[in-house]
Amino acid sequence: MTLRFGQSCPTCGRRIEIRLELLGRSVACPHCHAEFIASEQRARQSASEEVLMDRVERVLRQSGDAVSVE
Ligand SMILES: [Zn+2]
The missing domain is CATH 2.30.30 (SH3 type barrels.)
Structure with missing residues (x-):
């Protein structure tokens, strides 16, 4: 086994x-x-995923702002 x-x-x-x-x-x-x-470090992995999602959200917001400024 x-x-x-x-x-x-x-x-x-x-x-x-x-x-x-x-x-x-x-x-x-x-x-x-x-x-x-x-x-075998699941906790660390999910934490880094959260950070990544946070970054993606920020980038999306920034690009949204850039469009509204124009
Ligand atoms: Zn793979």
Whole structure:
């Protein structure tokens, strides 16, 4: 029996099951073939996603302002 943990690919966002023995090592996503370091840090991942969404919102607002100024 092989122990696995779930992680979302940082490139394509799909959920991948990674063997526990590969934790901390470089793995390749089976969907997009991007290489990344396997890590089990979901809290940190969701936090960075929130920051990203916040940035996207700000950019959208800025572009909206630019249009209304014209
Ligand atoms: Zn991927």
